[in-house]
Amino acid sequence: MSNSPHPWQEAVRPSPFHGAAASHSLTNEWLRRGAYTVADVYSTVEQEYDALRAGAGLVDHSPLNKVRISGKNARPFLNRLLTGNADDLPLRQSLSSLFCNDAGHVIGLARLLRVHVEEYHLYTEENHTSWLWDTAKGYNDIQIDNFTHDTGVLGIFGRQAADILLAAGADGAEELEPSHHDAFMLRQARLRILKTMLMGEPGYYLYVDPKDALLVWETLMKAGEAHGLAPVGRRAQDICRIEAGELRAGTDFIGALEAVHGNRPRSPFECGLDALVDLEKDHFVGLRALSHGAHNQKRTSIVCLRVEGTEAVTGARILSNGQLIGVVTSSAWSPSLGHVAALATVAAGNARPGEVVQIEFFTTNELEPETRKLEAIIVEK
Amino acid sequence: MIRFLSRKSKETDAVKPRSKDGCDAVIIGGGHNGLVCAAMLAKAGLKVTVLEALEKLGGMTTSDEISQSVRVSTCAHLVYALDERVVKGLKLHKYGLQFAKTKLSTIAPDGEGQAVRLHHDMSKTQAGLRVFSESDAAAYSKFREKTRAFSRAMETLATGSPSNSQASGLEAVESFLDQIQILTGDDRREFLRLLVSSSGDVLDETFENDLLKGALAFDSVLGLNAGPRSMNSMAHYLYRLSGEAASGRGAMAIATGGMSSLADALSGAARFHGADIRTGAKVARVIIKKGVACGVELEDGERVTAPLVFSNADPKTTYLKLVGVDYLDTGFYSQVKALRCEGVTAKMNLVLDGMPTFRGLTEEDLSNRIVICPSIVFAERAYNPIKYHSFSHDPIFEIVFPSLHDASLASGGAHILSANVQYVPYKVEGGWPKRRDELVEQLVKALNYFAPGVKDRIIAGHVLTPLEIEQEYGCAGGHWHHGDFALDQVGALRPGRGAGAYGAPIAGLYLCGAGASGGGVTGRPGLTAAERAVADLRAGRKAGARTL
The missing domain is CATH 3.30.1360.120 (Probable tRNA modification gtpase trme; domain 1)
Known part of the structure; x- marks a missing residue:
């Protein structure tokens, strides 16, 4: 182990x-x-x-990261760790949630399963075990072990x-x-x-x-x-994921612990994950920051795009009236929708469905550099 | 500066938080800062309850009868830099605060017949210094002038802007930078250099006499877990100086009747303004609902509700014990846990059958503050063993004889030798129960070198190690300042990011003790916490809540 x-x-x-x-x-x-x-x-x-x-x-x-959390204090620990209400999660049920740092920035998305009265399994896309250990400081009777390979x-x-x-x-x-x-x-x-x-x-x-x-x-x-x-395989999963508007940590947003630049981490609201945050809870790590007015003013939003053409445009710049407003983070030709579907991060206030934006990226045409410009429409998630 | 309202003021209602029952503010701990805070809030029209765990008020500013009809200041022994705003604002003299002696000179003997004497009167000091070194006498006045000017910038760093507990860490740094901007180019460079220098280096480049350097080095490390060769010791010197500048008569003074008289005066003022003060009431936890502090629960289960909660306890006790991990963010918890707050200063009180003599000191000298620290090297040697959980055989001392100024403290020709001793570790190798006698023996032996024959005069004695200070007064680490005053533990960073300078990260919970902005008998943390809370109420802010 x-x-x-x-x-x-x-x-x-x-x-x-x-x-x-x-x-x-x-x-x-x-x-x-x-x-x-x-x-x-x-x-x-x-x-x-x-x-x-x-x-x-x-x-x-x-590859999901798997962590077993057990002991008498597993429950208060998890309720403090996760933005969702883990306090009354019944046995044999699960909770889709996320966890933040003190500043209310998303560290990762998580799925929590309660497997016994005092034993939970936490599944995350990336490995955040060290954050769990940090957060567990101050609790006695708690065991946290990573059982990814088991x-x-x-x-x-x-x-x-x-x-x-x-x-x-x-x-x-x-x-x-x-x-x-x-x-x-x-x-x-x-x-x-x-x-x-x-x-x-x-x-x-x-x-x-x-x-x-x-x-x-x-x-x-x-x-x-x-x-x-x-x-x-991963490629076909990705198409379906983008069609469904599901974010992937590290791809569509940078986890707060991975970000190097101070302005890169995102709040759950900026990720459009409001539903996973229970602001009525007594406490969770980041609650104070998130319930503060400053955080309700989102700097960015994650939106779905319908892009013309048939090519994936991941990494392309997004412009509105000539102004750079964001970047495409995931994209793929969607066979069932019949267009290129994309997830993108745009400056807040530019996220209205129906709005037309320009997509711009650099490519080559028979080894000649070329700037490609396409139109895209912001669509409902 | 916030003007406090008088009790009958019409504006009072505007200040009042809404509280259906119970009180407006509950204060955990009746140490001198808790009492200052209580008195200031009560004076501003709030209904205040103070809950002190011990049967006596004052915390570390207290006196006890050590032997028959001898009263000693058990822990703190000097009113070091009591803020003038506290003394005057609360009319403490009306409630019995008297100083038997103020503005004590610092007398530093070398144990071989020589002594340096630092008085508040510069020309008198210089005259004395000229005997040792003409150039030191000239340099001393410049040094004092420079460090006093810099200490004002230091104070801003330590306390931040008093008007706004919502200021983020960044804003606090900005206001500090503003303060630096006031200094001229060369001064600015010099100030920033001193901030990160060791006092040893600065003193070495300024003075040539070892005894003078030792006396000044002593003040740079008193109450700090560092030696004069450690970085940050110069910043600590500036910080201590800033307190002195803010105080008037309460600078380096001996309180008549012992330190309890300060607690008595403060509680008298607080009660006059309507505060309810209870002793023997130990708070078990802060009650938090929806992330907001709304009262406290006592150990016997009684609850006292209040929309404002102030903690005079140290940050570790306040957050890790009274609030609890469930209500703290991960990063904040780690920061508070990592706060360096192991005290290195022990308190020793000796009852002597008569006044001792010190080599090279006059009778007049003994009525002042005696600093035993003959050189930087001496202090650094005394510091070294601390790193290895041990103590030096040649410690450094700050000694006063309160009974010389206040005959009521000891009768029948007896006198009290009250000393702060460094460096005594919080944790000692082998454990304190085993090594306590060895410590006491060493302290007396060391003292006997400077004051020959003193050990034969001892009729009673009392030593408090940092561990005993923790056990007695409930402050984690037994540190007077509730945490080392170091650049990474001041202002907006004290006790952690997001809680710096009074505004706790938990709405409605303020720190009002030394952990908020630094210790010493200054009353400043209590005063500033009260000012901030009142400012927050006026502005309709959710008290304590702040951005990160």
């Missing part, structure tokens, strides 16, 4: 599902995420996208996901309410299943012992044959 808070100190390693994933990879295109490599593309982005939107997609989420996480998302789980033999999982989770048996494998939405699709996270990883993968793939299940 590794307690190392710094993934960069570790060698990159295969995810627990790597053997199975590799057997499905026609491209051999891998990507480093956290301490693992995961598939960027298995077959083609189009096929994977179609599977996810029409049937279901199998996604290796093992659990594989598999996602199955898409309209067929429930049927596939049923066909695979995870009896009872289909009855889970959204954001509820429980322990199940899938053949000989004990695992935890959480029902939730991701990339605009209903589905499940499966938390699996690494020794059972290949068994679970193969069981699901087999059960999913008749339901259009396919493994889905």
Whole structure:
């Protein structure tokens, strides 16, 4: 069991599902995420996208950072850490939330599962264990350990996901309410299943012992044959994520602990994540800053864009009446929307849906430098 | 400057926070700053309750009977720099505050028959210094002039702008920079240089006489966990000087009747203005609802509600114990936890069967403040063992004989030798229970060198190590100043970013003790906290809440 808070100190390693994933990879295109490599593309982005939107997609989420928080003070600690109300989270339920620093800037997004009375699991995109340890100073009877390498996480998302789980033999999982989770048996494998939405699709996270990883993968793939299940790589996931307007930490905003420039961190309001912040709570780290008037004046907003053309424009400048107002942070051609969808950060006050803006980026045309200008419209998330 | 309203003023209503029952302000701790704050708030028309854990008021400004009919100032022994605004504003003389002697000279013997004498009268001082060094006599006047001018800029850094507890850390730094702008180009450079210098270096380049340098070095480190060769010791010297400048008669004075008389006068003034003062009332926690302080809970479960809560306790006790981690942000908690507040000064009171003699000192000298610190090297050597949780065999002392000025303190020819001793660690290797006797023995032995025969005159004695000061008065680390006065622990950074200069990060909770802006018997933290709270009320601000 590794307690190392710094993934960069570790060698990159295969995810627990790597053997199975590799057997499905026609491209051999891998990507480093956290301490693992995961598939960027298995077959083609189009096929994977179609599977996810029409049937279901199998996604290796093992790079998620996993932290177990237990002890008598786990509950007050988490309620102080997270912006959402974790105080009365019932057993076998989960909370989608985020956590901030003192200044009310977002450090990361998190999903919290209460697995026992005094035991919680916290899943985050990036590794923030050192922040958790800092925040736990002053509490006795609390254990925080990073169990990232002790659990594989598999996602199955898409309209067929429930049927596939049923066909695979995870009896009872289909009855889970959204954001509820429980322990199940899938053949000989004990695992935890959480029902939730991701990339605009209903589905499940499966938390699996690494020794059972290949068994679970193969069981699901087999059960999913008749339901259009396919493994889905990072590229197709990204399209679906952008279509659904889901932010990714480090891509669409910089976490407060990673930012070097003082003006780069964002408040939850600037990220459009108001719904994850409970300002009525007694306290959480950053509450005082966030309830202060200054923070209600957003400096920037994250918006969705519909961009003309067919090319991804990530990193492009956004102009309004010739003035630079922002930057595109994620973008992809959306097969179902029929246009390029993008997420962008723009100066506050420029976020009105329907507003037309200009997109500008540098490229080359037969090795001649060229400035490309496109139109885009701000759309509802 | 905020003008306080008189009790009958028509404007009073405007100042009052709304409180249905209970009081307007509750003050945790009846140390001298808590009492100053209480009296000032009560005078401004607020209904104030003071809750003191001990049976006696005054905290570290207190006196006790040490043996039959001998009263000593148990902890602090000099009214070092009591702010004139406190003395006059509260008419403390009306409530019994009298000074038996003020403006004590500093007498620094070398133990071999020589002594340097620093008086408030410059020409008298210079005349004395000329015996040792013509150039030091000239340099001393320039040095005093320069450091006094710089101490005003230092005060701004220490207390920030008194009108606005909402000022962010950045604004506080700006107001400090404004203060620096007032200085001319060369002075500005010099001031900034002194801020980061060691007093040892500055004194070495200014003076040639070791005894003089030692006496001045003493004041740069008294109450500081640092030696004269440590960075920041010069800034500490300037800070101490700033207190002196703000005080009038209350500069380096001996209170008639001991230090309790200051607490008595302050509580008398506070009660006159309507404050309710309770002793034996130990606060267990600050009650916080929706992030706002709204009262306190006593150890016996009783609750006292008030829209304003002031804590005279040190920052660690206030935040880590009384508020608790659940209501603090991660970074702030770490900062308060990391606050350096281990005291290095012990207090020793000896009852002697008669006045001792000191090598090279006259009878007149003994009625002043005696500083035993014959050189910078001597002080630095005394400091060294602290780093390794031990204590030196040759400590440095600040000694006064209060009974010489106030016969009521000791009868029958007995006299009190009251001394601050450095450096005595908070934690000692082997533990205090085992090493306490060794410490006492060393202190007496060291003293006996400068005052031969004093050890045979001792009829009673009392020593408080920093650990005992913590246990007795409930201040974490047993530090008079509730935390070292260092550049990273002053002004807007004290006790942590977002709580600097009185405005706690928790709305409705103010610090009013030494932890807010620095210690010493100055009354300034209590006064400034009251001023800020009243300014916040007038401006309709959520008290204490501030931007980061």
